[in-house]
Amino acid sequence: MGRAPCCDKKGLKKGPWTSEEDEKLVDYISKNGHGSWRSLPKLAGLLRCGKSCRLRWTNYLRPDIKRGPFTPEEEKLVIQLHAILGNRWAAIASQLQGRTDNEIKNLWNTHLKKRLLQMGIDPQTHEHASIVNVSSSTRLPSSPSMHHMAQWESARLEAEARLSKESMLLRPTTVQKSDTDYFLRLWNSEVGETFRVLKNEERTVKMDSQSPISSSVTKCGSMLGMATEFGLGQVGSLDAGIKKDHDPEPKIIKSYTDDVQPGSDSASSNELEDSSESALQLLFDFPGNNDMSFLNHDFFSLW
DNA sequence: AATCTGACCAACCGCGTGCAT
DNA sequence: TATGCACGCGGTTGGTCAGAT
Numbered sequence: 001m002g003r004a005p006c007c008d009k010k011g012l013k014k015g016p017w018t019s020e021e022d023e024k025l026v027d028y029i030s031k032n033g034h035g036s037w038r039s040l041p042k043l044a045g046l047l048r049c050g051k052s053c054r055l056r057w058t059n060y061l062r063p064d065i066k067r068g069p070f071t072p073e074e075e076k077l078v079i080q081l082h083a084i085l086g087n088r089w090a091a092i093a094s095q096l097q098g099r100t101d102n103e104i105k106n107l108w109n110t111h112l113k114k115r116l117l118q119m120g121i122d123p124q125t126h127e128h129a130s131i132v133n134v135s136s137s138t139r140l141p142s143s144p145s146m147h148h149m150a151q152w153e154s155a156r157l158e159a160e161a162r163l164s165k166e167s168m169l170l171r172p173t174t175v176q177k178s179d180t181d182y183f184l185r186l187w188n189s190e191v192g193e194t195f196r197v198l199k200n201e202e203r204t205v206k207m208d209s210q211s212p213i214s215s216s217v218t219k220c221g222s223m224l225g226m227a228t229e230f231g232l233g234q235v236g237s238l239d240a241g242i243k244k245d246h247d248p249e250p251k252i253i254k255s256y257t258d259d260v261q262p263g264s265d266s267a268s269s270n271e272l273e274d275s276s277e278s279a280l281q282l283l284f285d286f287p288g289n290n291d292m293s294f295l296n297h298d299f300f301s302l303w
Numbered sequence: 304a305a306t307c308t309g310a311c312c313a314a315c316c317g318c319g320t321g322c323a324t
Numbered sequence: 325t326a327t328g329c330a331c332g333c334g335g336t337t338g339g340t341c342a343g344a345t
Contacts, residue, residue: 016313016339038330054331055314090333101333106312109335 013047017056021046025053026061059102066098070107078104079112083126 013021028044034057035043037050046053059065070078074096081092089101089108096104113123121128 014315036330050330051316051332052314058332059313087334102313105334110311 012049022061025057029057059100064098
């Protein structure tokens, strides 16, 4: 089918917006909402197409836009999310409050991509160059051999998983609320959806039995790495939000927007113990499609 | 002072998708 | 089911500015 132009382009203005146009757009939307973008320009008295108005609003005029340079934490988060989501800028932007997809896309293309390349990391695959070519001169000076990396990673993950389980038994449910909330938010979001989709895909694909150790290391590394790098010092904090059942889609039992009342969540402590196994299983089951193990190797100490 | 170059970022373009008919 | 429309998204472009030559 033929595609109709987004609007009648005759007589419509293009290029940078003037302050008068901005004022008109903001004024109209604040009074009426944007409604149909297609009809908005006419109603607001603007000689622009609806698409242009929408872009101007979402990328610049929206009141919740956060201006100013990205913080190192935001940059880290963008890289981590890019490792998971790829060039899905809108999905990444949804995890950074007040940042637009356009802004993040620009940040990536102008700063982060180059910085990763300088560090010897492929910005598309997020794999370290030394993994592809160990003899590469761009390799990090302290980068261990693959063998040692695998050994170290294996030992670390084992210890991490054990500590996580232990900590779950000791920790009250209300601690680390922000971490939990953050992960729950991620889990509820498109990022979480990506994980769930990948996990389901994994179920349908027969596991390659030739290298069980390396595959399990990769799996653990990806998910645990994600959990820890997202600020979850203990993976266990994820458990509180995941209901144990046999549903392939783990249920989030507490919305991230809910306030946790100390001592009020009577079901959670029992459920916590019950769920820790399944949650850990979830972590270990996670497919290794997105190997982010580089994130764990003092990656950000080089930042 | 003039010119060049690269970085930055706002805006545009075209495609994919969801929804209504 | 097929078609048309509106919207959102990601890739790309082009203008502006600052620093280098």
